[in-house]
Amino acid sequence: ILNVEQSPQSLHVQEGDSTNFTCSFPSSNFYALHWYRWETAKSPEALFVMTLNGDEKKKGRISATLNTKEGYSYLYIKGSQPEDSATYLCAFTNQGGKLIFGQGTELSVKP
């Protein structure tokens, strides 16, 4: 059974705080690691896809790193804003091709 674990399950921060959360995944047969941002009442939207060990991706104040050897990825948000409030999902793909999603980290940013 392929298991993707995200921590923490939820996070409450103040506007301006920087924050990070973790995605753990099986390190064998790794193909890609996806991060999605999912706002309430909307559908998930892709943030990053990473495939190589040591990959770092950045989009504005959000960045992600990847360690395929130990099976984890970090998502960082610098200077959180209320509009960053969402659930952040990671998903692992092995060579079988299906995305296996974690349960998500729910971020709430208070003004």
Add this chain to the structure above:
Amino acid sequence: NAGVTQTPKFRILKIGQSMTLQCTQDMNHNYMYWYRQDPGMGLKLIYYSVGAGITDKGEVPNGYNVSRSTTEDFPLRLELAAPSQTSVYFCASRSGRNFYNEQFFGPGTRLTVL
């Protein structure tokens, strides 16, 4: 270009009723997926398809059926609705054979079985 569309947006079913959740994409994507989302559980894959005429089971296929007669459409069928199928259902699609291509999600169908 509408992307991935799903109908209906909301539905309430009685136990034992059947229904079909519709999913259509206009991006000419070969790969399509059905997920269900339960609180605190992330997204669980129900069924997926790698092209017209080809479907396969995901993690939680029991109680569901799918078909893929065209590239555009991937309907999900519930034959005998049960309260355990109360959930939000998302359809998604992606292009190509590269598994790092992002998936595009539809807006979801919220189903309640009473």
